[in-house]
Amino acid sequence: MSVFARRVAALTGAPEERLQRLAGGDLSEVLLLRRGDGRCTVAKGGPAVATEAAMLRTLAAAGVPTPLVEGEHEGVLLLQHIDNDGVFSPLAWADIGAATRELHAVTGESYGWSVDYALGSVALDNRQRSDWPGFWAEQRLLATARVLDRPWRERVERLAKRLGDLLPPDPPLSLLHGDLWSGNILVRDGQLAALVDPACYHGHSEVDLAMVTLFDAPPPEFQEAYGSLEPGWGERRDVYQLFPAFVHLRLFGTGYAGMVERLMDRLGA
The missing domain is CATH 3.90.1200.10 (Aminoglycoside phosphotransferase (APH), C-terminal lobe)
Incomplete structure (x- = not known):
């Protein structure tokens, strides 16, 4: 488990087996957290998670679909997981x-x-x-x-x-x-x-x-x-x-x- 994954596990109380590294994330580590109630959360790392959270809230206020910010703490940004079929029709x-x-x-x-x-x-x-x-x-x-x-x-x-x-x-x-x-x-x-x-x-x-x-x-x-x-x-x-x-x-x-x-x-x- 990476340092970031350990931080996410400690912050959310999630066991290691519920954390999965997501593809992409070229500039920061991104994990998928499968919660016990069936919900999924995306955890992102980085030095400016508060800035990203503020930007996402600004986009949402403009009427643009964005993931809900679930939390931000000590370099961890927790976001609503959005299903994506990747079909750009x-x-x-x-x-x-x-x-x-x-x-x-x-x-x-x-x-x-x-x-x-x-x-x-x-x-x-x-x-x-x-x-x-x-x-x-x-x-x-x-x-x-x-x-x-x-x-x-x-x-x-x-x-x-x-x-x-x-x-x-x-x-x-x-x-x-x-x-x-x-x-x-x-x-x-x-x-x-x-x-x-x-x-x-x-x-x-x-x-x-x-x-x-x-x-x-x-x-x-x-x-x-x-x-x-x-x-x-x-x-x-x-x-x-x-x-x-x-x-x-x-x-x-x-x-x-x-x-x-x-x-x-x-x-x-």
């Missing part, structure tokens, strides 16, 4: 599109978030500000590329100087999931069951749309349910996808170098 994608539109209709007062947090070992600077191109340039692209090899850093620095021409100065301050890809979307019976693993902040709604199309190719039903986009979306999508590409390069290695190169080439960086 056109009907399910339409439901995801409608829920994403509802999420983005909730707005804030500044770009960013009230606290900083990290995606694994990649710390995110969420200082709130009113300048969207500046936020994306300084607190997402430049900050994330700071530890990469010098040629990449120099290319990002050149690109950052052009963001005022590529991005809108003050798009609506939409509530973002922040890591919206199919691995963080649970579906069941042709519907969205829950969004999980949020990395919330307020920003341009196209950030979430760029992320959901980075690893997946949603069918037209998704876009139809979400609604039309402003002209220039294609080029902005490359700018927004560059940030998660950098994050994946840092977390998972050079297998993502080609993605970074392709995006920067398309942006003329």
Whole structure:
């Protein structure tokens, strides 16, 4: 039994045989706890469980399906287990599109978030500000590329100087999931069951749309349910996808170098 599993067992009083490691959990250990009354609970570890719990409550308040937070204590987050059949049918994608539109209709007062947090070992600077191109340039692209090899850093620095021409100065301050890809979307019976693993902040709604199309190719039903986009979306999508590409390069290695190169080439960086 791992250290985290022992902590969960001590916290919940669950015997070892009721704990099962779940697939996924690239950035933190995730366990399934089978309770004596037949209910199942997901236990996640990490240094910022209170932050994640607050984000899940924020998503729920926005009307988006999320797991119920059952408890948070000493680096353990206990969440309602959501059944997931993993079938991303056109009907399910339409439901995801409608829920994403509802999420983005909730707005804030500044770009960013009230606290900083990290995606694994990649710390995110969420200082709130009113300048969207500046936020994306300084607190997402430049900050994330700071530890990469010098040629990449120099290319990002050149690109950052052009963001005022590529991005809108003050798009609506939409509530973002922040890591919206199919691995963080649970579906069941042709519907969205829950969004999980949020990395919330307020920003341009196209950030979430760029992320959901980075690893997946949603069918037209998704876009139809979400609604039309402003002209220039294609080029902005490359700018927004560059940030998660950098994050994946840092977390998972050079297998993502080609993605970074392709995006920067398309942006003329």
